[in-house]
Amino acid sequence: MTDWINVILQGVLVGGLYAMFAAGLSLIFGVMRLVNIAHGDLIVLAAYLALVATQTLGIGPLVSLLIVVPLMAAIGYALQRLILNRTLGEDLLPPLLVTFGLSVIIQNGLLALFTADDRKLQAGAIEVATVRLFEGVYVGLLPLLQFAVAVAVIAALQFVFYRTALGRAFRATADSPEVAQLMGLDNRHVFALAMALSLAVVAIAGVFLAIRADFDPSIGPARLIFGFEAVIIGGLGSLWGTLAGGLVLGVAQAIGAHINPGWQILAGHIAFLAILAVRPEGLFAKGRA
Amino acid sequence: MSTRVTFASRSSRAGMALCAVGFVTLAAAPAWGGRDDLQLLSEMYSYVALASLWNLLAGYAGLVSVGQQAYVGLGAYILFAFAILAGLPPLAAIPLAGIISAAVAVPVAGLVFRLRGHYFAIGTWIVAEVFRLTASQVSVLGGGSGTSLPAALIIAIAPSRQLRDFVEYWVALALVVAVLLLIVLLLRSRYGLALKAIRDSELAATCNGIDVRRTKILVYIVTAGATAMIGAFIFLQRLRISPDAAFSVNDWTAFVIFITVIGGIGRIEGPIIGTIVFFALRQTLADLGTFYLLMLGAVAITIMLATPKGIWGLVVEKLGWQIFPLERRVIADSNAVARDAAKT
Numbered sequence: 001m002t003d004w005i006n007v008i009l010q011g012v013l014v015g016g017l018y019a020m021f022a023a024g025l026s027l028i029f030g031v032m033r034l035v036n037i038a039h040g041d042l043i044v045l046a047a048y049l050a051l052v053a054t055q056t057l058g059i060g061p062l063v064s065l066l067i068v069v070p071l072m073a074a075i076g077y078a079l080q081r082l083i084l085n086r087t088l089g090e091d092l093l094p095p096l097l098v099t100f101g102l103s104v105i106i107q108n109g110l111l112a113l114f115t116a117d118d119r120k121l122q123a124g125a126i127e128v129a130t131v132r133l134f135e136g137v138y139v140g141l142l143p144l145l146q147f148a149v150a151v152a153v154i155a156a157l158q159f160v161f162y163r164t165a166l167g168r169a170f171r172a173t174a175d176s177p178e179v180a181q182l183m184g185l186d187n188r189h190v191f192a193l194a195m196a197l198s199l200a201v202v203a204i205a206g207v208f209l210a211i212r213a214d215f216d217p218s219i220g221p222a223r224l225i226f227g228f229e230a231v232i233i234g235g236l237g238s239l240w241g242t243l244a245g246g247l248v249l250g251v252a253q254a255i256g257a258h259i260n261p262g263w264q265i266l267a268g269h270i271a272f273l274a275i276l277a278v279r280p281e282g283l284f285a286k287g288r289a
Numbered sequence: 290m291s292t293r294v295t296f297a298s299r300s301s302r303a304g305m306a307l308c309a310v311g312f313v314t315l316a317a318a319p320a321w322g323g324r325d326d327l328q329l330l331s332e333m334y335s336y337v338a339l340a341s342l343w344n345l346l347a348g349y350a351g352l353v354s355v356g357q358q359a360y361v362g363l364g365a366y367i368l369f370a371f372a373i374l375a376g377l378p379p380l381a382a383i384p385l386a387g388i389i390s391a392a393v394a395v396p397v398a399g400l401v402f403r404l405r406g407h408y409f410a411i412g413t414w415i416v417a418e419v420f421r422l423t424a425s426q427v428s429v430l431g432g433g434s435g436t437s438l439p440a441a442l443i444i445a446i447a448p449s450r451q452l453r454d455f456v457e458y459w460v461a462l463a464l465v466v467a468v469l470l471l472i473v474l475l476l477r478s479r480y481g482l483a484l485k486a487i488r489d490s491e492l493a494a495t496c497n498g499i500d501v502r503r504t505k506i507l508v509y510i511v512t513a514g515a516t517a518m519i520g521a522f523i524f525l526q527r528l529r530i531s532p533d534a535a536f537s538v539n540d541w542t543a544f545v546i547f548i549t550v551i552g553g554i555g556r557i558e559g560p561i562i563g564t565i566v567f568f569a570l571r572q573t574l575a576d577l578g579t580f581y582l583l584m585l586g587a588v589a590i591t592i593m594l595a596t597p598k599g600i601w602g603l604v605v606e607k608l609g610w611q612i613f614p615l616e617r618r619v620i621a622d623s624n625a626v627a628r629d630a631a632k633t
């Protein structure tokens with residue numbers, strides 16, 4: 001019994017990380033109908049930036065967030081302003097192709113600079129610290145912290161979206177770019193800010209990913225897929241739904257892995273396809289896919 | 290006034306003549322080329338076929354898939370399964386791979402067509418990942434590390450190595466010609482007219498009585514079967530299969546998309562031009578390793594931003610050429626015009 005409680009608990013805690021992968025993805029889709037194929041590779045890029053920051057400055061990975069988050073946000077703003085804004089329009093192929101190209105460029109750029117070796121960020125004592133919930137059930141302090149950060153990120157995005165002027169601008173451009181422009185908003189700037197916010201979340205997710213497990217330049221696309229699955233499972237247009245989607249995916253993977261280590265990822269995909277078959281609008285949808 | 294519709298134009302007549310000369314020259318390649326030439330050409334044919342099929346999906350039916358590697362790998366695994374488990378000759382297994390994969394595409398379409406636009410794209414990718422992970426669980430076909438084709442079956446194709454090279458080369462040529470012919474005939478049929486209408490405006494197509502969803506699903510299934518046959522052939526030629534190679538997103542989707550976009554999406558000539566450019570770049574820059582892929586990504590982005598219609602799109606815009614007779618042109622019958630004039 002405690003065995004299964006542990007499995008599900010681990011799944012829930014990993015699910016927080018998946019929800020962070022998903023939040024950035026669903027944010028930019030919500031605002032400008034853009035699916036960023038390079039999303040996973042940007043997560044890996046953030047992990048490498050943190051690696052460089054910790055090695056050159058001798059700081060811990062959590063402190064490196066102070067550098068990596070603003071850096072990734074700046075990259076996001078520039079990327080949107082210089083390249084991605086030019087791809088937006090009726091035709092969905094240009095943004096898809098351009099972000100696909102970016103994905104190939106980031107992967108091979110990282111490969112050329114850092115080789116294909118496995119890397120990991122060392123967070124020190126916090127990595128092995130555990131908390132006892134009750135007899136036989138322990139959770140690591142780090143996964144717990146990561147989960148708390150994920151909930152905080154979702155809550156912060158929810159606040160920005162529904163309680164601030166920036167969020168109002170996001171929602172206005174999402175509803176009608178033309179009218180938003182007539183009301184004096186600069187869509188190009190609003191889209192760039194959305195991408196900056198998305199990549200700030202990506203930066204946090206990337207650093208936690210890099211503390212949790214080994215990473216190398218090739219693992220980006222799988223992170224994109226996990227994030228995408230969490231978005232669809234949770235339902236489009238709902239941030240708390242995205243968190244729930246991440247948890248469902250994390251638990252499905254944990255159960256799969258517990259039955260047979262080869263089935264971890266497959267179990268997540270099958271949970272996604274099952275939900276797509278029986279409830280294509282997702283578990284907590286506001287709109288339709 | 291009576292009118293008639295014609296497909297041919299002066300440039301397409303010249304184009305067809307050029308194609309006939311090209312086909313005869315290429316069919317005779319075993320007489321003038323070495324073993325390396327034949328292999329390079331076969332590989333190019335496979336990419337022309339894969340890119341043409343992706344172009345049919347994305348350029349005409351508006352179905353941007355990044356998961357066609359699902360069918361490349363599925364076709365290849367079906368061929369290996371028939372060969373290893375049933376001892377079926379590999380060449381006979383190629384059409385079977387096409388039929389079975391098309392049948393598999395029916396329920397898959399039921400799932401992925403619940404997603405739209407970009408989400409459809411990533412949905413198809415997940416299906417391909419499910420296929421890859423499933424293949425690596427099948428231990429009789431080597432699991433995650435893959436397996437080889439039994440030597441006896443390869444020798445059964447033709448007695449000598451040289452003759453085998455020739456047979457495989459002609460099969461590759463036959464497959465690409467069949468795929469191009471299939472696409473030309475499809476586009477000239479009423480489904481083709483429906484597809485072009487959908488490409489230009491889905492709303493207008495629906496208003497004119499086209500069942501958009503049914504047409505798209507049909508194209509998806511036909512494409513899946515044909516892609517699987519190409520996949521089966523590619524891995525017959527490689528003699529070895531593994532889940533990572535058979536379901537590779539880079540080899541069977543990224544390159545295919547880059548080829549189509551560089552050559553010109555939504556035009557049948559595009560994938561052919563794109564393949565020539567792609568292989569020319571590869572032959573000259575492949576020594577650069579990862580930088581080659583980096584540059585390929587950059588070239589694709591630049592073309593998409595600068596000339597979204599690709600190289601052939603530019604040619605059509607500036608010169609109005611078409612190699613394949615596909616463009617419907619309405620021609621007024623001059624005798625009928627004269628008769629109509631006499632009546633009034």
